Amino acid sequence: MNTDQFLVKSPLQYVDKAIFTWQTPSNIALVKYWGKSNPQIPKNASISFTLQNCHTTTKIEFLKKNYSNEVDFEVFFEGKQKAEFKPKIADFFKRIATYCPYIFEYQMTIHSENSFPHSSGIASSASGLSAIAMCLMSLEKQLNSEISQDFITKKASFLARLGSGSASRSIEGPLVVWGNHPEIEGSSDLFGVKFPHRIHPIFENYQDVILLVDKGEKQVSSTVGHELMHQHPYAENRFHQANQNLAKMSNILQNGDVKNFINLVESEALTLHAMMLTSNPYFILMKPNTLEIINKIWKYRSENNSNICFTLDAGANVxxxxxxxxxxxxxxxxxxxLASFCYKKEYICDVSGFGAKQLS
Known part of the structure; x- marks a missing residue:
């Protein structure tokens, strides 16, 4: 894997101050990844719909300082200073320091806010860390005007991945593949790539309504869940299955086979949670109302010949x-x-989107 392509190789023209604001979306995986090796390398390829309305907006103010070996930053989330967010972001900066040496030259103030509940299984790490990555790449572009837009997109995904694997899929849209796969041209374990084939019109503007069953923080973090795959008795079969399913999903998306889309997406969702149920220690992120909603969806689909289906991320929300x-x-x-099974009848109406966008 060639990571040297992301090193800073040209002299940088430092500026005294810069401010960049990016809005980057969450995403929902259709074929899941669950299990990884260091540094953030997936055990299988995955594909996701990029969302439009569930997003993180992040502004970073960069102020030039004397060079030091420590990364100097503060974090504000929804207007409040968040010291508890610093360790994860500090780890992220450590991982990317080789590729972004300019972070040692600036004092950074990070202001961030979500359009959805934090840590409730809507991939807040994906949207949050991809937004930071885009701000960093905006700074790199200002310090080195010669880098291309294609390079910025690829490196942003590469950097975001080092913070949160699924964040690599939040830079572009509407469909992004992360993980090396023989049937997806240009795919890589290092960054996400846009799905390279033309999709059938039935999958354009695909709707995603997120039912907020539980708005609290998850009992078991995704990081811990991924680690439990290392000794999982079914892990290798799962990784093989997921890569096979991605090949099937590629054909489904091109051919407009909605019935097989439903079967594969729901199977992937339940398999993800089956891996949690069969981990050691085992855990359950679904809630009773999650199961109530699933059964209601199955009943409605059968009675109305509908193409509705569900998927789940690493949480209780549907x-x-x-x-x-x-x-x-x-x-x-x-x-x-279905709304009656949600926390205070709350849900979010979303649709497939097109990735990160810079705000003035």
């Missing part, structure tokens, strides 16, 4: 996926029958 042409009827179903 992502309800469906084609745009069913939006009116499915939204009625969600409001009338």
């Amino acid at each position: 992502h309800v996926l469906f084609p745009e042409n069913e939006k009116e009827t499915v939204m009625q179903f969600i409001e009338n029958e």
Whole structure:
């Protein structure tokens, strides 16, 4: 794996001050990755829909200082200083220091806010760390005007991955593959790439309504969950299955095979949680209302010949996926029958999106 391509090789023209603001989305994996090796290398390839409305907005103020061996930064989340967020971001900066030596030249003030509840299984690390990565690449572009947009996108995904694996899939959209896979041209364990094939129109503007079953922090973090795959009795079969499923998903997305899409997406979601149930120590992130919603979706789909389906991330919340042409009827179903299983009847209406965007 060639990581040298991301080293800073040209002289940098330092500026005294710079401010950049980026809005980067969360994403929802259709084929999941669960299990990784250092440094943040996935055990299998994955593919996700980039979301549009679930996003993190991050502003970083860079102020030139005398060079030191320590990264100097403060973090504010939704207007409040968050010392508890610093260790994870400090680890991230340590991992990327070789590739971003300019972070030792600046005092950084990070202001961040989410459009969705933090740490409730909507990949807040993915959107948060990809936003930081985009701000850093904006600074690198200012210090070295010769780097191309393609390089910025690729390196941002590479950097984001070193903070959170799924963050590599939040730079572009609407479909992104992360992990080396023989059937996905240009795919890599080091960064995410846009799905290289033309998708069937049925999968354009795909709808994702996120039912907020539980807005609290997860009992077991994704980091811990990934680590439990190292000694998992079913791990190797799972990694093989996921790579096979990605090949199947590639054909489904191109051919518009919605029925097989439903089967594969739901199977992937349940397999992810089966890995948690069969870890040692074992754990459950689903809640009783998660199961109530799943059964309601299955009943509705059967009775209405609908193409609605669900997926789950590493949490209790349910992502309800469906084609745009069913939006009116499915939204009625969600409001009338599913909202009551959500925390204070709250849910987020989302749709597949196109990745990071810079704000003025």
